[in-house]
Amino acid sequence: MATKTLAREAVTLPVNQILAGDCIEVMNGLPEASIDLIFADPPYNLQLRGDLHRPDNSKVDAVNDHWDQFASFAAYDRFTRDWLAAARRLLKPNGAIWVIGSYHNIFRVGAALQDQGFWLLNDVVWRKSNPMPNFKGKRLTNAHETLIWASKDEASKYTFNYEALKALNEGIQMRSDWVLPICTGHERIKDAAGDKAHPTQKPESLLHRVILATTNPGDVVLDPFFGTGTTGAVAKMLGRDFIGIEREEAYRAVATERMERVRRYDASALEVTGSKRAEPRVPFGQVVERGMLRPGEELFSIGNRHKAKVRADGTLIGNDVKGSIHQVGAHLEGAPSCNGWTYWHFKRDGKLISIDILRQQIRAEMDDARPH
Amino acid sequence: MATKTLAREAVTLPVNQILAGDCIEVMNGLPEASIDLIFADPPYNLQLRGDLHRPDNSKVDAVNDHWDQFASFAAYDRFTRDWLAAARRLLKPNGAIWVIGSYHNIFRVGAALQDQGFWLLNDVVWRKSNPMPNFKGKRLTNAHETLIWASKDEASKYTFNYEALKALNEGIQMRSDWVLPICTGHERIKDAAGDKAHPTQKPESLLHRVILATTNPGDVVLDPFFGTGTTGAVAKMLGRDFIGIEREEAYRAVATERMERVRRYDASALEVTGSKRAEPRVPFGQVVERGMLRPGEELFSIGNRHKAKVRADGTLIGNDVKGSIHQVGAHLEGAPSCNGWTYWHFKRDGKLISIDILRQQIRAEMDDARPH
DNA sequence: TGAACACCTGAATCCCTCC
DNA sequence: GGGAGGGATTCAGGTGTTC
Numbered sequence: 001m002a003t004k005t006l007a008r009e010a011v012t013l014p015v016n017q018i019l020a021g022d023c024i025e026v027m028n029g030l031p032e033a034s035i036d037l038i039f040a041d042p043p044y045n046l047q048l049r050g051d052l053h054r055p056d057n058s059k060v061d062a063v064n065d066h067w068d069q070f071a072s073f074a075a076y077d078r079f080t081r082d083w084l085a086a087a088r089r090l091l092k093p094n095g096a097i098w099v100i101g102s103y104h105n106i107f108r109v110g111a112a113l114q115d116q117g118f119w120l121l122n123d124v125v126w127r128k129s130n131p132m133p134n135f136k137g138k139r140l141t142n143a144h145e146t147l148i149w150a151s152k153d154e155a156s157k158y159t160f161n162y163e164a165l166k167a168l169n170e171g172i173q174m175r176s177d178w179v180l181p182i183c184t185g186h187e188r189i190k191d192a193a194g195d196k197a198h199p200t201q202k203p204e205s206l207l208h209r210v211i212l213a214t215t216n217p218g219d220v221v222l223d224p225f226f227g228t229g230t231t232g233a234v235a236k237m238l239g240r241d242f243i244g245i246e247r248e249e250a251y252r253a254v255a256t257e258r259m260e261r262v263r264r265y266d267a268s269a270l271e272v273t274g275s276k277r278a279e280p281r282v283p284f285g286q287v288v289e290r291g292m293l294r295p296g297e298e299l300f301s302i303g304n305r306h307k308a309k310v311r312a313d314g315t316l317i318g319n320d321v322k323g324s325i326h327q328v329g330a331h332l333e334g335a336p337s338c339n340g341w342t343y344w345h346f347k348r349d350g351k352l353i354s355i356d357i358l359r360q361q362i363r364a365e366m367d368d369a370r371p372h
Numbered sequence: 373m374a375t376k377t378l379a380r381e382a383v384t385l386p387v388n389q390i391l392a393g394d395c396i397e398v399m400n401g402l403p404e405a406s407i408d409l410i411f412a413d414p415p416y417n418l419q420l421r422g423d424l425h426r427p428d429n430s431k432v433d434a435v436n437d438h439w440d441q442f443a444s445f446a447a448y449d450r451f452t453r454d455w456l457a458a459a460r461r462l463l464k465p466n467g468a469i470w471v472i473g474s475y476h477n478i479f480r481v482g483a484a485l486q487d488q489g490f491w492l493l494n495d496v497v498w499r500k501s502n503p504m505p506n507f508k509g510k511r512l513t514n515a516h517e518t519l520i521w522a523s524k525d526e527a528s529k530y531t532f533n534y535e536a537l538k539a540l541n542e543g544i545q546m547r548s549d550w551v552l553p554i555c556t557g558h559e560r561i562k563d564a565a566g567d568k569a570h571p572t573q574k575p576e577s578l579l580h581r582v583i584l585a586t587t588n589p590g591d592v593v594l595d596p597f598f599g600t601g602t603t604g605a606v607a608k609m610l611g612r613d614f615i616g617i618e619r620e621e622a623y624r625a626v627a628t629e630r631m632e633r634v635r636r637y638d639a640s641a642l643e644v645t646g647s648k649r650a651e652p653r654v655p656f657g658q659v660v661e662r663g664m665l666r667p668g669e670e671l672f673s674i675g676n677r678h679k680a681k682v683r684a685d686g687t688l689i690g691n692d693v694k695g696s697i698h699q700v701g702a703h704l705e706g707a708p709s710c711n712g713w714t715y716w717h718f719k720r721d722g723k724l725i726s727i728d729i730l731r732q733q734i735r736a737e738m739d740d741a742r743p744h
Numbered sequence: 745t746g747a748a749c750a751c752c753t754g755a756a757t758c759c760c761t762c763c
Numbered sequence: 764g765g766g767a768g769g770g771a772t773t774c775a776g777g778t779g780t781t782c
Contacts, residue, residue, distance in 0.1 A: 073486060103495035103520070107482025114445060114479065120757075122512045123475035125497045127549050134545060137534040140494045143547035146518075148475070157760085162509040162772095173506060173773070175515035177499050177549070275509070276771060277759075283769090326769060335429040339770050419757045426753090427772040435755050474755060500754090502775040508758035509772055517755080554754060557777050572755050749781075759771075 004220065004241065006034055015220055015241040018232070018252050018259070023224035023245045027086035035090045035243070036159070036219035038097040039210060039231045041202060042083065044076075044105030076105065080112045083224060088116060090222065091152045096121070096159070098210055100147045100202070110148050118150040121158065125177045126206060130184070149214065158214070164272035165213050174213070180205045189228050189254055197254045198228045207234035215240055217270050229255030233262045239270045280366060282359045284325050284340065285314025292358045299325075299344040300352055306332040308344070316344075325355070376592065376613065378406055387592055387613040390604070390624050390631070395596035395617045399458035407462045407615070408531070408591035410469040411582060411603045413574060414455065415440045416477045417448045426507050435571045439620070448477065452484045455596060460488060462594065463524045468493070468531065470582055471520050472574070478518045490522040493530065497549040498578060502556070521586065530586070536685040537585050540657030542696070546585070552577045561600050561626055569626045570600045579606035580660075584684060587612055601627030605634045609667070610684060637667040637684060656697050656712070656727075657686025664730045671697075671716040672724055678704040680716070688716075697727070 003012040011031040019026050087097060097118065099109050114120065124147040131143040151158040165174040183203040191197045207230050215221060217239040223231035226244030228251055235242035236259065246252045287293050288310060295312040308318025308328050316328040323331070325340025333343075341359055345352040375384040383403040391398050418440055424432040442448040459469060469490065471481050486492065496519040503515040523530040537546040555575040563569045579602050587593060589611040595603035598616030600623055607614040608631065618624045659665050660682060667684040680690025680700050688700040695703070697712025705715075713731055717724040 103482070103492050106495075107479045107486065107520075110475070110479025111483045120475050122514065123478075123518070124512065125499070125516055125549065127497070127499075131547070137545070138532060140496065140521075140537075141545050141547040142494065144497055144549050146495070148479075149512075154757085160510060165512075166509075173509070173513050175503070175513040177497065177516050281761090281769075324769075333429070336423075336425055336431075337429065337768095337770075339772095341770070416755055417757095418755060420755095421757070424756060424758060425772090430752080432756070432758095433753075440755085474757095476755085476757065500775095502754080502777095504754045504756070505773040505775085506756080506758060507773055510758045511756090513774080514756065553776080556754070556775095560754095560777095568754090747782085750779090752778080753776095754774105759769100761767105761769085763765105763767085 002241075006031060013220065013243070015243055016232075016236070016259070018226060018229065018244040018246055018255055020246065020249075020252060022247055024083050024086045026245045027083070027090055027222075027224060030090055030243075032089050033092050033095075034220065035222045036092060036095055037211070037215045037221045038087050038091065038095070039207065039221060039223050040083075040087065040097065040099045041200065041223075041225050041227065042080070042099065042101065042105070042109070043225070044101055073108065077108055077112065080105075080109055081116070084109075084112055084116055084118075087222075087224060088118065088152060093152060093155075094157045094159070096149065096151045096156065096214055098147055098149050098214070100126070100145055102142070102145050106146045106148070113148060113150050117153050119152075119154040119156065121149045121151055121160075122176050123148050127177055127179045129179055129181045131182070147210075159216060159219075161213055161216075161272055161275075163275050165209075167273045168209070168212070178206070178209060180209075183230075189258065191250075191254070198251060201228050202230045204230055204234050207231055208238070211235055211238050211240060212272065217267075226255055227251050229258050232259055236262045237265055239264055239267065280363060282362050283314065284355075286362055287355065287358045288312065288314045290362070292361070293346060293355070297346060299346055299355065301329070301332065302343050302345065304345075304352065308332075374613075378403060385592065385615070387615055388604075388608070388631070390598060390601070390616040390618055390627055392618065392621075392624060394619055396455050396458045398617045399455070399462055399594075399596060402462055402615075404461050405464050405467075406592065407594045408464060408467055409583070409587045409593045410459050410463065410467070411579065411593060411595050412455075412459065412469065412471045413572070413595075413597050413599065414452070414471065414473070414477070414481070415442070415597075416474050417442045418474075418476050424507065432504075432507075433568075433571075437571060445480065449480055449484065452477075452481055453488070456481075456484055456488055456490075459594075459596060460490065460524060465524060465527075466529045466531070468521065468523045468528065468586055470586070471522075472498070472517055473520075474514070474517050478520070482520050485520060485522050489525050491524075491526040491528065493521045493523055493532075494548050495520050499549055499551045501551055501553045503554065519582070531588060531591070533585055533588075533685075537581075539685045539687055539696075540581070540584065540660075542656060542686070550578070550581060552581075555602075561630065563622075563626070570623060573600050574602045576602055576606050576609075579603055580610070580684075583607055583610050583612060598627055599623050601630050604631055608634045609637050611636055656731075659727065659730045660684065660686045664733070665718055665727070669718060671718055671727065673701065673704065674715050674717065676717075676724065680704075688712075 002016045004015045005012050013034050101109055126145045128143050131141055134141045183201045189197040211234055220241045221235045222243045224245045226246035229244055232242040232244045293310050295310055297310045298307050300307050308316040311317055315322055316325055318328050321328055321331045325344055326338050329338035329340045329343040341356045344355045374388040376387045377384050385406050418435055420434050473481050498517045500515050503513055506513050555573045561569040583606055592613045593607045594615045596617045598618040601616055604614040604616050665682050667682055669682045670679050672679050680688040683689055687694055688697055690700050693700055693703045697716055698710050701710035701712045701715040713728045716727045
């Protein structure tokens with residue numbers, strides 16, 4: 001069986017497997033702080049109290065409907081708290097969780113997440129392009145489901161591939177409402193009798209966006225309510241490791257077969273648009289050190305309304321203000337901050353050229369020097 | 373002052389007024405089971421930290437008002453439970469409530485609604501066509517807010533004008549996700565200094581849909597967080613009675629002046645389609661909902677030989693014939709069919725302008741709002 | 745009189761590394 | 764852990780001015 005050895009504790013994590021059993025018990029048996037991302041599609045059928053992990057021990061024949069409701073909500077809340085606590089223990093400090101639900105359960109899940117110290121990052125609306133209509137005409141067509149994205153806590157440096165998602169969306173930053181069709185056709189897994197193998201199979205497109213957005217290749221994605229394994233299938237395609245937990249033998253069988261069928265995409269296909277923040281930092285002083293700009297040379301602001309003089313230590317002096325390219329720019333503009341690299345320009349043959357060109361040259365040389 | 377005498381108890385309800393004070397205390401002073409619909413836009417408990425600047429260094433005008441500050445989730449939950457209990461007491465047995473919120477608070481509100489015995493009917497997503505972007509590229513654009521629609525209890529025979537909403541949506545069943553622009557431009561009320569009078573004024577189009585869908589003319593609509601009075605303004609336009617409760621003197625002053633300005637629509641415009649309609653394509657109802665054309669406004673045929681009046685649900689009435697823009701046009705022309713979009717014109721500054729212009733505007737917005 | 749352009753703003757839990 | 768500092772980061776739509 002595949003496993004992953006965790007550095008410090010010399011414990012192993014069973015990856016790319018489907019673990020059998022109750023998700024809370026199984027999660028409690030895994031090493032803490034070992035998971036990068038959890039995707040959870042928990043049950044929300046409040047009527048089936050007995051199916052929940054810890055059924056309410058009070059007798060169900062309550063005085064009236066209200067008490068019955070309270071009892072079932074309380075049981076559902078206990079179940080939610082328990083599996084969320086187990087999930088939170090497994091997350092790395094910078095880990096995150098997604099939970100999907102409908103109005104029947106998502107409000108309770110969201111409140112429980114907040115109560116346990118998770119930090120909500122976004123709620124995302126999956127807008128179904130082909131929902132089931134409301135046949136009786138008594139309500140609005142229930143055309144969406146809600147996903148909550150939360151980091152382990154407020155301080156977590158969660159993963160978000162902003163540029164990749166922006167690229168997915170034709171250059172516009174991705175919004176919190178996602179239009180995706182429900183899972184039908186060939187993607188919908190059927191059992192031997194030709195019936196759908198699982199009542200709520202999620203579309204791969206949804207998991208694709210989730211996993212692409214909030215994990216990196218090689219990360220471990222855990223799904224405690226694995227079902228037919230959409231999370232695992234997409235994780236594998238995208239070069240992530242997965243751990244599935246599923247109680248029902250029938251679903252495990254379907255998922256196991258599905259995992260074997262799935263092919264991982266080419267590594268080159270898994271590369272996504274990166275962020276500039278990840279680029280190596282170049283001190284402006286290097287530009288002077290290398291003689292790309294000389295001490296005493298004048299720089300001009302982006303609108304050519306201000307100028308400053310380069311000093312030997314890589315600082316600027318302009319208008320009696322000394323400091324970094326950023327500080328002097330910010331001061332001259334009266335702005336809280338300024339990116340000096342894009343703000344300042346030098347003159348060559350009468351034309352203004354951004355100093356960022358020089359940074360790019362230095363970065364290119366750094367790349368050449370790095371062993372491949 | 374306007375009042376409404378309630379049949380059985382011979383108590384009076386102060387309608388079409390803005391009541392001053394804490395909403396819980398004021399609600400507790402009103403007669404129980406007297407309200408048809410409550411629309412509530414409670415504080416969101418945003419928990420904002422430091423300042424936020426746009427990439428152009430301008431500062432975002434944050435919602436940091438004292439009324440949005442709560443010490444903890446527990447404090448917010450207490451507040452929520454208390455105002456919901458007071459609200460529930462006021463509702464008629466078949467009454468209903470709408471609450472709007474964001475991911476900061478809506479999960480707690482939804483859970484509290486369920487805990488108190490309200491019966492959730494739908495969660496509705498207001499997809500903003502022009503949301504504020506995420507400036508730092510750290511999350512998804514927060515492009516929606518969530519509304520919860522709930523009846524007083526499971527047995528309530530709540531009001532839902534299914535056919536009216538379907539007509540508003542040009543023959544297609546209304547879904548749980550609504551694309552509407554945020555409140556800007558002339559609709560956004562400014563104070564004497566030219567600043568926005570309220571940080572979170574809601575668009576009239578949103579209230580138009582809510583009130584049209586879930587009340588009948590003559591119903592009483594209560595808004596316990598009245599603000600600048602969008603709920604009251606739309607209720608009055610649509611021939612409903614309103615009760616506003618607002619603690620802040622400054623907001624009351626703005627709302628009072630606004631209520632006086634608002635005109636009730638023509639009675640004939642308020643009648644709502646009771647019959648099914650043919651299947652058109654683009655919702656003319658949105659033109660009305662967004663205020664591009666007002667209920668009661670007259671449209672003129674292409675040769676200016678016929679005219680018709682716009683109704684609140686996006687249908688027309690002309691020459692005793694009611695129906696879609698296409699149906700009424702066809703009838704007046706004695707033709708088997710008619711493209712209402714090119715047939716009808718509205719008058720601005722004495723000139724006739726095709727309503728197709730308005731459709732083009734909406735299409736552009738919808739295209740832009742659609743994530744890919 | 746338009747077209748083009750500049751400017752402003754919206755319920756926002758909005759950076760990250762190094763010292 | 765707090766503070767300092769480099770430097771990365773935005774979309775739609777309305778209003779008003781210029782050409």
